[in-house]
Amino acid sequence: MKTIRLHYPLDNLQEELQYSAAAIGFFDGLHRGHQDVINEMIGIAEEKGLKKAVMTFDPHPSVVLSPKKQRTTYLTPLDIKLEMLDGMGIDYCFIINFSSAFASLEPDYFVQEYLIDNKVKEVVAGFDFSYGRYGKGNIDTLRTYDDFGTTAVAKLTAGNEKISTTKLREDLANCRLEEVNDALGRPFEVQGVVVQGEKRGRTIGFPTANVEPEYRYHLPAKGVYAVTLKLNNEDEIYKGVCNVGVKPTFHDNMTRVSIEVHLFDFNRSIYGENVTVYWHNFIREEQKFSGIGELTAQIGKDKEKAVELLENL
Template sequence: MKIYRLHYPHEQQALDLEPSAVAVGFFDGLHRGHQNVINKMEEIAESEGLKKAVMTFDPHPSVVLSPKKQRTTYLTPLDIKLGMLEARGIDYCFVINFSSALAGLSPDEFVQQYIMALDIKEVVAGFDFTYGKLGKGNIDTLSRYESFNTTGVGKITEGEEKISTTRIREDLAAHDLAHANLILGRPYEVKGVVVQGEKRGRTIGFPTANIEPEYRYHLPAKGVYAVTMQLDNEGTVHKGVCNVGVKPTFHDNLERVSIEVHLFDFDESIYGENVTVHWHHFIRPEWKFNGIDELKAQIAKDKQKAIGLLENA
């Protein structure tokens, strides 16, 4: 997959592009709704003999447009998103820097610079896609251009509710992991590296791997979860129980959230290993216990519950 990182203005003559069909959107999470847009683009590209392309943006537009509600954590950080797109056989990915200058372009200027200049022949986007200054461009305005075709993809729902990145983030914050995974279409995952921790787990019989996320992920809410963890260099997957939180039994005012995974039937040193944690089931919120014995008893219960939940994982 060829990746083109574009700023405004960009060097049009420096790009060596064949005609393409492009799916346009931010696509954080690449959830089932996003997959539907990309699937439609691929269908059109194959039918028309075009390259398959995705156009996305970085950072999230809210960083420029909504400073009070800016989104700086992601379900699929850019590098992860690019890897997922490459794995499905996308030919081109246009990563457009979302800056104040870009946000100030009129809808027509955006089309001239980032659709026509890139030899795009088919544009596919969700029904609610907007572009240009103040978001005045939409599917209807795109459809008025004659140099390319536009296809709008309708709303994808689960039950009666639209599948969206916002809803997944809300689900993760509310411990509704089951619903988040349902509309994602897969277990939520975070990539990281195993780093040195406080090593308290081994002293109470439950050694843990302390995971430092590689990117600015939107983490599940503080609590205990049944997870699987892949050792990326080996490709092996192990089952475990994970605590996301601040360890209130040991700390009164710790703010930094940690991710600690206790793997079942595993006793190897894996410091420095790159891993991927897959969140499968929520078990309970993070609690403060009255002492070590109470904590140990609860962790044993959490482990047994996780073993049962992950029986078919």
């Protein structure tokens, strides 16, 4: 996949580009709704003999447009999104720098400079896609151009609610992990590296891998989860139980959230290893215990529950 970064003002037009069909959107999470848009584009591209392209943005538009609600954490950070798009067989990924200058562009300028000049012959987007200054451009204005075709993809719902990144973030914050995974069509995942922790787990019979996320992920709510973990240089998947939180039994004022995974039947040192944690089931909220005995008893119950939940995985 060829990655093309576009900064305003455009001074790096890619003369070697071939005509393409482009799916446009931010696509954080690449959930099933996003997949519908991209798969629609792929079908059109294959039917018309066009290259398959995705046009996305970095950073999230809210950083410029909505400072009080800006998103600086992601379900699928950019590097992960690019890996996933490459795996879907995308030929071109246009990454538009979403700056104040870009946000102020008139809709027609965006169409002429970013779509037509980059040889986009088919545009595919969600039904509610908007673009240009004040969001004045939309699917209907795109349809007024003869230079390319425009296809709008209807919303996808689950439980009578639209599948959206906003809903996914809310579900993660409210421990509705099963709903998150259903909307994604896969387990939520976080990539990171195993780092040195407080090493308290090994002293109470539950050694853990302390996973430091490699990117600015929007993490699940504090609590205990049934997870699997993959060492990125191996094929085998290991089952485990994970605590996300601030370890209130040992710390009164800790604010930094840690990810600690206890793997079943695993006895290796994996410091420095790049890993992926897959989140399958929520077990309970994080809580403060009166002492180590109460904590270890609960961890034992958590482990039993995780073993049960992951049994048929």
